[in-house]
Each structure stands twice: as C-alpha cells, then as structure tokens.
Amino acid sequence: MAPRPTRIPAAGTPTKTVTSPLIVAALIVTGLYLGRDVLIPIAIAILLSFVLGPLVNFLRRLHFGRFLSVAVSVLMTLSVVGALGALIGVQLADIAHDVPRYRTTIEHKLEGLQDSPAGRMADYVASIGRTMHRDDSKPKPETEAKPDAPPPDRAILVEVKDRAPDALTLAGTLLSPILHPLATIGIVFVVLLFLLMQREDLRDRMIRLAGSSDLHRTTVAMDDAAKRLSRYFLVQLALNASFGLVVGIGLYLIGVPSPVLWGIFSALMRFVPYIGAFVSALFPLALAAAVDPGWSMVVETLILFVILEPLVGHFIEPMLYGHSTGMSPFAVLVSALFWTWLWGPVGLLLSTPLTVCLVVLGRHVDKLEFLDVLFGDRPALTPVENFYQRILAGDPDEVQEHAELFLKTAPLVTYYDEVVIKGLELAARDAARGVLTPEQKTDIRQSLSGLVEDLADHEDAAGDGEDSSSAAPTASRDGLVLCVAGRSFVDGAACAILAQLLGNRGIGARLVPFSDVARARIDGFDPGAARIVCIVSTAISGEPTHLRRLAERMKRKLPQAHMVVGLWQADENGLDEAAQRRAIPADMHVTSLRGAVEAIVVAADPNAPAPRDVDRPAPHPVGTAIPA
Template identity: 60%
Template sequence: MVNRSSVGLGMDGPSIRPRPTRVTAAERPKAALASPLIVWAILVAGLYFGREIFIPIAIALLLSFVLGPLVNYLRRWRLPRLVAVGLTVLMTLGIVGALGTLIGIQVADLVGDVPRYRATIERKLDSLRDSPAGRMTDYVANIGRAIHNAGNADTQPKPAAAPPPPAAKGEPPSERKPMLVEMTATPPSPLETASTLLSPIMQPLATLGIVFVVLLFVLMQREDLRDRLVRLAGSRDLHRTTVAMDDAAKRLSRYFVAQLALNTAFGVVIGAGLYLIGVPNPVLCGIVSALMRFVPYLGAFLSALLPMLLAAAIEPGWNMTIATAILFLILEPITGQVIEPMLYGQSTGLSPTAVLVSALFWTWLWGPVGLLLSTPLTACLVVLGRHADHLEFLDVLFGDRPALTPVQNFYQRILAGDSEEVLGHAELILQHCSLSSYYEDVVLKALELAARDAARGVLTPAQKSAMRGTLSELIDDLADRADGPVGGAHRDKDPADVCEAEGACSPLPVHPIPGDLPEGWTREGAVLCISGRGFLDAAAVAILAQILAKRGIGARTVPFSETASARLSRLDPGAAQIACVVSIAHGGEPQHLNRLIARLRQRMPAVPVLAGLWLTGQEERRPTFTLDADITARSLHEAVEAVLAAAEADATVAPRPRTEAPAPAALAPEVVGQGA
C-alpha cells in the first residue's frame, strides 16, 4: 500500500517521491550551522594568537591603499616599478622617522616641565577645596570614612601584645644592638646598559621593520596579488570580478587618502590654534589629535583631553582651558558634519552599530592598535562584501545600506497591518520618485511577493484582511498627491541617479495629459477598472483608477463580485469607452479571466477590453497562455499607456471641440498639465 502523501503526478503518470532521510532532514542543518562557526572561531583564534604578525601585515595593507596612487603617479614619469616603489617607501619611512623624532622631543620637553605643572595643579586643587563644592565633597568623604572605620572597629578584634622573648637561663636580659650592613651594586656592563636603553623600543622597531618589508612586497607584487584575489573571488566571470576588484581598490584608496589628508589638516589646525592660545607643546597635541580622529566616536573626546590638561596645568586661571575647549567644540563638528560628507560622502559606508561593534571587537583582539585600525579594516570588509558574492553577508551586517529592499520593507509592513508605518515609508520614498513609479516599482512588486505567499498557502485569512485594509488606507491617503517628476532637493539631478543613491525606486517616464481629450473620456466611468478574483486584485484596480484619474480620465472601479453571471446584468456600462480587467496571479493559468472577458463582451459588445494580467513567477510560461482581449498589458505602466493611446486615437479619429468642463473631483488643480 502506497502512502498518498508520497505520491506525485509526473509527466508520465504517478511517481513516488523519496522520503527524506534522517541525515538530510536533521543532521545537515546542524552541520551547515556548525561548519561556519568553527571556521570563524579558528579565524578569530588565529588573529588573536598571531597578532604580532597580523598587525604589521594589516598596517602594511592599509598603507598600500594610501601609497598606491603615489606609485602610479611616479610610474607615469617612466620610472621603473622598483624605483617608484623604493622612492615611495623611503619617503614614507622618512616621514614616520621625522614624526617619531618630533614626538620624542615634545615628550621629553613635556616631562621636564612636569614639576612646574604639578605645582600649578596643586594650587588649583587647594582653591577647589576651599570652595563650597570642595567643602561639601570633603564633608561627604569624612562621613564615608567614619562609617567605614566604625564598621572595621566593630568587626575586627584587637591584636594581643606579643610577649617579650625569654632570656637565657642564668643570664641577665640584655638589648641586642643592630648591625649595619652596606649593599654595594655591581656597575652594569656596557652590554647591559645598551640592553636596558634599547629594550623599550626594540618591539616598536621590529614592528616598523615588518611593516615596511611587507609594504615593499605588496607594492611590488600588486598585480599578482590582485590576480590571486580574482581567482579566489571567482574566475568564471573574469570581467565582472576584475572590474569589481579594481573598483573596490580605487574606492578604498580614495577613502583612505581623503581620511588621512583630512585628519592631518585637522591636526595642523588644532596645533596652530593651540599655539595662538598659548598651550605648551602644540605640535604634540596636534599629532595626537590627528591620530585620535581615526578612533570612532571617542576620538574627538580623547584628542581634547591632553591640550585641556596642559592648559589647566600652565595657567592659574581657567581662561586658557575654556578657550581650548571652544576650539575643539567648533572644529570637530565642522570637520565631521560638513567637510567629511563633502570629501567622501557618508563617512565610511558603515552603520553606526557596525562602527561601535567593530571598535570593541578589534580592541579586544589587538588592543589599542586594533582600536585605531578598526574602522579602516571594517570598511575593507564591507567593500569586499559588496563585490564578492560569498562575502555579501559582511555588507549586510556592517554596511550602512538598508537591510531590506524597499519592496521587502513595504511587504513586511503591510503584512503586519501597520498603516502608519506604511504611509511613513511611502512619504520617505515619494521624496525621490513620482507616485506612479512608487506604485509600479514598490507597491505592485510587494503585492507579487504577497501573491507568492498566498499561492504557497502561508497567509492566514486575518493577514489577508489586514493587507487589504492597509492597502486601501494607503491608496486613499495618496489620492491628493500630485503624480509629477521628482522635485525638491533633487530637482536638478537625474531621477535615475537619485533613486539609485537613495535605494528607492526607478522613475517612470512622465507623460503629459493629452490636451485634446474627448469629452467622453473625461466623464466618470469612461474607463471601467474591473478586478479579478484574487484577494489583491482590488488594490491593483484602485491604483490603476487613481493613476488614470490624475491624467484627466474618468475611471470607475468594479469589484469582481459585480461581474458574476447572476449579477452582470445589473452592471451599467454608462459612458464606458474601455473596460480594463486587472489581476495579479501566481501559479497556474487564470482561465477565469477569459470567462470574465467573454461575459463582458456579451454585456458590452461595443466596448473594447484591456486585460492587465500581472503574472508573478511565471515569466517562462507567459507565451503559452493568451488572453482573449483586445489589448493586453503586463504592468501598470503598459496599462496606462494603452488607455492614453486609445484616448488619443479617439481624439484623432473623431475630434470634438474642447469644453471648459471642470476637472474630475479626484484630480487636484495642480496636477492639470502634469503626468506620471
């Protein structure tokens, strides 16, 4: 006996589908989940235990993005690659050595002035203790100290006095005199002295040497490394992979060069400002400020600490400290909120959460150096995720682009039945594209997703009802919105560029309203918009009627229930010029539409029928199914174009004098003369 649940119908008759084995159904998901976790655990462990090697390599790779344009510039002067790379590395090594020497001189000068700074700080602390706030602080501290001492006195027993040591028998007690011992240190040998002096700087020098050796080889073997990355990323489509890698390298180079130049300029301006204010060691403060700007979020605060402390230590008053704080409060917002977006767009292309999480992760992994490298390293991972299919999850996790597309976002919100969120989503997208393009590229595509889920049987009746109600409210709320071209801040830009940048929708052509529409097409009911039997067809019909009304054409919606055989005789065609049957179908051929078209022709034989069948997931089957209609349209755009073409053809064949009839009620006055 064969189980019915395991029988399927094939081309040659019934066929028995194999039952899923226990390995396929249970063990494979666990293995698929455990395998990436094991790989990532091994990678993290390797980065942690091998940080002495990986930190110099990471610094060298980031420097290669910065120095790559300089090498290319020198190559344009007909210099050999070895000479160009050598000059670039030597120049970089000279700059790093000069900065290190300058920092050492400034730190030595700062250490020599510490006693003078200490006296000033002690006087300021004494003055603070004499103030009301200082006295209140001392009072609270004394209360806490008294409570702590009282608790210790109650809980700890008093130690007993130790008895004196017993004297020897027959000898009187006598006091033992202390013995003086002099310790003389052996003078260190020259080798020990050199080791003591050089040991603190041996590790930084070794790291610096590894960085420049790796940098030299990376710049020399740049094309070879690119080819190997292309092979790893995917060699099946070499053109696409090569273009992606080159684009990623150029983007990262521009970003790192711009960031380095901006942070350097910030440090120079801060150093000059501190010099004018009178803060000591302004060069050191400028270098620290430039380096701290690589640290996300906390960098600006940390860079202001050192100059403010120095200002407070050198001056008895507080004027210099306040002036230093004002300098940072003015320059940091201007740099971060005005200059950075002008130079390289939206900063790093990372989400704020990703910047914070990456800073914590790399700091835990590599310490303070990881904090400085966290944002550049994560930016590299995001760029790789945008161009490599296998690493796309990195862009999803850390990128600043929305996790869901506008279509998916809209479907998720109508699925929840939240009409306010749906309207807010529409208002946001309609700032960048017209109403008709929003309906075409967002709403109707989201309805296709809903039709797929309905065909799979995963939507409950309550969810379908919530979708219908939410869509009806949205269409009613957008009834008064003009369907014109993109305006506002993007008026002078290409709509395609705006929509691509904003991640919204692609614009549809804007067609003007025909100037000589026949009077019959402007009356209410000139176009009968009849819905199919699907639960989303009524919303599609309402959208079509609204877009037609904004072009001056009178449209009337007719539900599917009014076209049944028993009730079709009650349908009054009135002044109908064309009947539009619209359906959003998925899975199977909608034979009911042909039956509906046949009934309409019996009822209105003189009215042409337009069938708007917007199939989902059936692209390969469209040629096999034909509709018995005068005109067919596969999208909202085609349906509107067909109706406008029919109206213009009617005006050409039978011209009528234009009347001064008022515009339809659904058409706003400012919409006249505009199109979709």
C-alpha cells in the same frame, strides 16, 4: 499512535547546522587573537598599500620602473614615519623635563580651589565623614615588664645591594621598550614592499578566490574596490593630517607646550570613531590647565576643539567623500569594540579602515555580500521587500510612513508602480507557492485597503514630461470604466489603486470583483454605462489562459467597449510580453499603472496626449489608441 521514525542522513551527505558557522567564526577570532603579533603589521601594510598605490602608479607613468617606484614610495613613507617618531620623542622629553614646574602650578590651583566656596564645602563634607568614622576608644597602656622576663629581641638591619649590571644587560634594559615597535615597523615595511611589488599577482589570486567564472565582472569589481579604498584612505589621511596641522598651529598660538606632539596625536585619534575627537582634546586641555596659572589657556584650547571638530566632521568631510564611510553607525561602534578587544589600541586605530575594506569587498564580491549586509549603511531590504514584509507582518503604520517618505520626491503613480505593484507580485508568487495562510491573505488585503484609503487625499503630481494642467480632473464621468479584477487575491487591491488614480484624473471607475464576471454569473452582470473595460491581474503560471477567457467573456458582454489588459508578470517562467499580447485579445496591453491610466484617458478622450508604456496588438502601431 506509533512514534514517527527518525531519519538518519545517508553517509557522505553534508548536514547544515547552526553550529558550523559559529565554529568557523570562533576559529577565525582565535586565529586573529593568537596571531596578532604577525597580523597587525600585515593589516597596517595592506592599508598603507592602498595609500601608496596611486603614488606608485604615478611614478611608473614617469618611467621610473616598478622596483624604483616602489622603493622610492616606501623610502618616502619610512622617512616620514621616522621624522614623526623623532618629533614625538623630542616633545615627550620636553614634557618630562617640565613636569616639576607643572606640578607646582597644579598645587597652586588646587589650593585656590580649596579656598573657594566649593572647596570649603568639600572640606566640610570630608570632616563630617571623618567624625562619623572616628574611633573614640583609647589605646590600652602597655603592661609593665616582669623582672624575670627575658629581654626582647632586637632587629638586625641588613642591607642588600644589587650587583652592578654589565654593559650587555644595561643595553638590553634600555633597548627592550623600543625593540618591539621597531620589529613591528620592520615587518610592516617588508610586507608593504612585497605587496606593492606583487600587486597584480595578488589581485589575480583574489579574483580566483572571488570567482573566475565571470572574469570581466570580477576584474572590474576588484579594480573599482581598490580605487575606492585608495581614494577614501588618501582623502582621510590628508584630512586628518590637515586637522592635526591646524590643531598644532592653534595650540602654538595659544601657548600650550609641545604643540607638534598634540597635533600628531590629534591627527591619529581622528581615525578612531566617536571618541577620537574627545580623547585628542583631553590631553592638551590637561596640559593647558597645568601650565597656565589661570584658566584662559584652558578656555582657548577648548574653544579651538569645539569649533574645529564639528567644522571638519559635519561640513568638510561630507564635501570630500560623502556623508559617511559606508558603514552603519552600529557597525562602526561594534567594530571599534571588537578590534580594540582583539588587538588593543592599535586595533582601535585600525577598526574603521579594516571594516571599510570589508564593506567594500562585500559590495563588489558576491560571495562576501553578507559583509555589506552586516556592516554597510545601505538598507537591508529594498523598498519593495520592505513594503511586502510590513504588510505581511500586519504593520500598516510603518507602510504609511515609508509611503509618505517616498512621496516627498515622487508622484503617487510612481510609488504605486515601483513599490506597491511589485510588492503585490511578491504576494501573488507566495500565494502560488502555497506559503500564505488564509489569515495572512486577509491581513494583506486589509492592509492594502487601509493604505489606499490613507493615500486617497494625497495630491497626485504629474509625471515626467506630463502637463500638470491635463492631469487635473475636469468633469467626473462616473461608471465610465470597469476595473475587473483577476482571480488572484491581490488583484482587487490593484483595481482599487487603478480606480483611485483614474479618480484623480476625473474618470469614475467601478470595481468589479472576479466573482461577478465568472462564467456562472456573467449573464446576470449589469455593466451599466461603461464604455471601457480594464482587466487587472498579477500573472502567474497558467494565468494568460484564464485571462483570455475572462477577456472573451467581457467582450461578448460589452462588444462596443474598449478593452485594456494590465498584466504584471509575477512568475519568471511565464510568457513574455509578445506572447501575452497574442494570447489575450484586447485593444491595448499595458504593463504599468501609469500606462493603464494614460491608455484609459486616451480611450475616454481622443484629444488627450498619446499614451506611453502601452502596447497594441498588430496590425495597429504600438502605442496608438483606438477610440471607443
């Protein structure tokens, strides 16, 4: 057999490869790393702009003017940062001054530990190690010098003295450690000033980048995203500041030195996910151990953090802004590792706020939806998609678990209508496109049969506005209803579901596969004592014509029977509901399992409540049942 010729894309035809997104991602990461000295101040300024945005708007409502409002807000922020920096410097100087005293306390504690049983055990183990590694060989004596040997060379001691630095060099040495932080702070506030002044212009440019085809939707989305981020950062900043204040007061009452420093440090570390609380408690505990000759201060400090952090993290935070940041736990961990590797400790502090910004943008901007999928805490698949994916993968156990979880808050008919039937529509659409193999169809039917059997013992709750007493079965009427399946491979499962729901109402239903009522076999079909016929189909292109012929055959076979047609449209290009009612002759048309059950209940018992979600062809009023 000759080899198949290789296709060469025409000139100018774009080719999609896996390497293109990887190259773009590598370039972005490289740019973030190389430009960190400029990008870090810009990122901090963007986050501060969300925090100061509500304050600027408040001042503008007081008729301060744009420039004055921005200037007052920035100056207030700069003053707070300067005051915090001064406090941190003073507290660090106090700690450095008391280091010799702390060293003496630590030495006394170590001596006390050595006198304890644990210390003696450690010395015993260390002595064994020294004995095992001791060298028993004695050094050889030096040979006596020969009379004619030259005298040994004597070393000459040379002392090198540095030249005293001039005033300019001394100033550079003293100021170099603080020049870089000062430059970063200066860039932050300059960028922050321009961001607040040009906020509307930057918003318009973001709208243009996000998509200007639907200005109303894009504008609402961007404004909502900005409000959500501002609210989240303000609440988080206030909560962390309050946490730091309580920590500082608690450490002051306990007697730990420099409580203001550790309060500020604890407030900053709460921005770090997972390990922030542990790190914020580590240094005060170490300082308490160095200050107190005993261990009471260490125990009191530990109790303070053990009580305060769970109280804030598990009770106060959920009440203020929900149970999470909108990010999945895995995304929080990965973002912390990524930004720490990229930007160091500053990246660790900014990791959660930056990723929250990305998640919010992904939820409001269509072109950035992949960010919400990657980092958000919402399920990647809808319940319908998850159901279909699991039955397609042949995993009925997980389908059963999702069903039990759903049924804790909803009745059985709602689960069938909102999840299972819509999943069957996806299966019917894939079958119409020819992407399902016969083996996959068989597996899907088996999974659906197992699910229906597992849910047979589930106690079905009454729907909204439905009397539970009327939902209970009173007397079984076997064979009253014929559930006739359409020709789709999932219509039999839909009929089995409908029969189960009717059985919960005390109405016996008989399942009729499509092959039994086909044109060639309809004459030999025995309907028994059925008085109601319900045709169930997940419609695809061309299905209404087929259903019309099926309904006509059943009407000729059972002229006195009440005809109900349940049609679920799986093709967006199919007929609308009015066209379906005109095309398919029936006493009632329903578009949900709940509507089918209620229509059959009314047809079986005229005294039952009027059905909902049921359509009748003209001239009868919509929603009115015709008794059999």
